[in-house]
Structures are given as C-alpha cells and as structure tokens.
Amino acid sequence: MRRTLTLLGTGVAAALALTACGGSESTPNATPDLANPVTVTVGAGPVPHARILEFIDQNLAPEAGIDLEIQEMTDYQTPNIALNDGSIDANYFQHLAFLEQQMTDKGYEFEHGEGVHIEPYAGFSSQHESIEDIPDGATIAITNDPANQPRALKMLETAGLLSGIEEDSAALTLTEEQNPKGLKFEENQPEILLPLIEDPEVDLAIINGNFILEAGMSTDEALVVESTENNPYANFLVWRAGEETPAIAKLEELLHTPEVKSYIEETWPSGDVFPAF
Template sequence: MRKKLTLAITGIATALALTACGSSSPSADADATLDPANPVTIKVGASPVPQAQILNYIDENLAKDAGIDLDVVEIDDYVTPNTSLQDGTLDANYFQTEAYLKTETEEKGYKFAHGAGIHVEPMTVFSKTFKDPKDVTEGTTVLLNNDPVNQIRGMRVLEQAGLLQNLADDDSILSVQDDKDKNPLSLQLKDANAEQVVQYYKNDKSIGVAVINGNFIVQAKLNKDEILAQESGENNPNANFLTWRDGEETAAIKKLEELLHSDEVRSYIEETWTDGSVIPAF
C-alpha cells in the first residue's frame, strides 16, 4: 500500500506522524528474511521529482516480490526530511547528497547512515536574457540556492561557464560579491531557498541568470533552450542516496537500498529523463 503526502516545513511533519500501513513493522534484524506474502512497510520521505517517482516505480514494479511495501511521503523542502527521520516520523529519506548531510549533521547532531549514490541531478544555469555565457553583461543579477553546500556547487558551475573565477572551497556570494578577482563582471549575486529559485526565475524579470537544482528543473518543466551551462555528471560527488537512522538498517531498508541500485532502476532513470536532467550514479 502506498500513500502520497506533502509535508510542510512548519512542523506539521511531527503532527502527522502516522502509523505506517502494512501487515508488519520493519524488523530490527538487517539479515531477517522478507516474506512477499507478508510485506514490511517502509515510510520514506522524498523530494517529489525525481526521488518520489523512482520510489513509486519500485513500489509498483519491484517491491511486492521483494517483500516490502513503500509508503512514499513527498516533501517539498530540504529540512523536513531529516527532522522527520530524526523524530521517527519516517523510516528513511531520499533527497540529499554527502556534502549536504555532512553540513546538516555538524549543525544539528544527526546520527544517520546512508547508502551508495543513486542518481545525480546536475546543477544548471538558466537565462531568458542571454543565449551564451559570453553574452552575460556586467552587473547582471544572478540567483543561487541559499544553502551553503548547493550555493558553492552552483558557483562552481558559474565558474566553469566563465562567469566567476578563482573560487575557493569556502566561498559564498557574500565573500565573492565585491571581489573583482573572483567576480570580474560584478554580477549581483543573490540567493533564495532551493524551491523558490525556480519560481523567481520564472516570474521575476530582474533575474538575468539563475542556477537551479535538477529536481526543480524537471518539476517546473523549464525550457531547455534557456540553458547556459550544466554541471557534469561524470565522477560527480553530489549523488543522492537513501538515508536512515544509524544502527537501524532493517532488512526492509537493506532490500530497498538493493532495489535502488538494480538494473531495472538504472534503465528507468535513463529512459525517463532522456534530457540528462537526472543521471544514474551507479
């Protein structure tokens, strides 16, 4: 049985801590035998696109025979998935990268474990105003993600496109804004929550360039002709993975981790996102 919910960042995630549907609860033994006739339910929080889509594909095509049942909880922000995993509302989540989880763990003390990379959503530079990075004019307003990990990641794509240069690993828009060595075009660097960047780009004509996370690109159905530059998927350390509470890798979670790296899921990703906006990382 599968449910789709959307949790907001306001704390409703805790209030909606529902008992998972299914005929049994996850076993604490990672080596326990799973029974397709008596599937174990796993409640997994995920970004709607592509993570929830991938999980739904597994739930509809692979989970039953594997002895698991996925309860997919769609979450639109980057905070709730971890807070809900921490408080036990979720059994696992699927939305984040190694660098993001490291930062969150250092700030909030999470004790999580995670699996191997599943897919990469390349950071992409969009513009309605310019057709080529070389056309970007001095003083253009550029919008980036405001979380530190994805902000420097986006700035790296701008650097690859020639719009920024000589970046350090700990740079931010504040440190680069007035540095002519790093920001030779005096770009007006601004930031917003990841889920808001695409909306500002679509609706605010003052935004000349925006660096957008791959999952929001797919969700918003942005025009591919507006792409100025895109992060490479080759040897990319920013793959998304399945995360669970440390010490709680149940047999069901172990099986889901296996299915997420199956040939069927690889083929599903390649055949669904033919534009390269989502790339297998295994």
C-alpha cells in the same frame, strides 16, 4: 503506495503534520518475506525520487518482500526532521555535502547508501540567450543553502563567470579575483528560486534539478548546466544510524539494480536525471 505531503515550511508545524501521519504500519526490522511484506516508509522529493521509488514499489518490491509507503516532501528540511523523529524509516532526496551539513548543524545521526542518481544544477534566464551574454554586474539568483551554494558557484566558474572557487566559497563574500565581472548575488531558499527566472531584474537563476523537473522544464532550456562527469552530488537513501534493517538493506539493493538504471535512462533520456551507478 504514494502519499503526497505539500509542506513548504520547516518548523514545528511541518514536524507535527508528519507525526500525525505516522510511520510505517509494520517496522522494517523483520526479514522481508513474500507472504508477509515488510512496510518501509520513505520520505522523498516528488521528482525524480518518488517516481523512482514508485517504479520499485510496482515492479521490484513485491518479489523482494517489501512494501513501500512513499511520502512526498516538497522542501529540503522536512525529510530529515521526519527521519530524526521516527515518522519515517528512511529518506531519499539528498547528497553527501548536504547530509554532512545537516548532521553538523542539527545533530542528526544518520547513515547513507551508495549514490543512485545525479540531478544536474542548471542556470536559466528570460533576459539572455547564452551564458556569454551575461553582463558585468549581472544579478544572479542563487540558493542560500551553504551545502549547495559552492556547487552552483563552481558551475559558474566552469562557465567562465567566476574564478578560484573553493569548497567553502560563499556568494556574498567572493573576492574581486574570484568575481572579476562584479556579479551581484541574490540569495533565496532553493524551492522559491524558480519564479525568479522571469524576474526582469534577474539575469540568471540557478535551479536545483528536482525543481526543474517538478516545473516540467528541462536542462535543454538552460544557459549553463552542471557536468555529471565525476560529479560528487549523487542522491542516496538515508536512514537512522544503526538501523540498516533487512528491509532497508533490501531497498538499498533494489535502488541499484539494472532495472532502476534502465528506468532512469528511459524516463529522462536528456540526462536531467543521470544514473550514478
């Protein structure tokens, strides 16, 4: 079952809205059984995460003795808030760098599975036709998320716009050596960067893969796309520490089946979503 939650905020109101929905009707502590499926409630981004889970729920979960309650969440804070307060059993939307940043900043105690897929970052522009056209002093719209910003900066380095980017580099504190073209960075929450592609004052907007997909766009339209080779930003299943129950372990297993890999490759043949296993 899929339940859509349009939550753009990250404060108490969002947490209360999720708490009102409640978690799973049956806990995932029991051993999965075909006659009595165990419900696992998972918070997930709408695309591709919820679609992948929906495929599992319809095609693989019944024979595995689990029933997925999928709650779509449209921002990057609510899924961890909900997991921490017990409103959901697991979430599926984030990569390791983001998870580690969240656990450090918020004190969450979570564990995670193996990588399932990668959604490449990409840079889009309505002002220029190629990355080589980006002028000195150009304005770049970039995420304000410290776990993802270095990822975007590394993509720009690969494209030849920046140099010497480190794991902890930040857009607003780049040196002249790192930013020889004098690019100007405009930080924003990742979920509101998409409209900036059409802003005449913005030369390039760097967009997270899931928001590219939600907008019905493709990386084929981008000026620059992150490589998936040796990419450390695979998304995975996350649960509360010490709670890898039989049902959650079964879902983790199903996420890495040949059927799921084939579904990802067939649904996103252009590589907008790339299997990580």
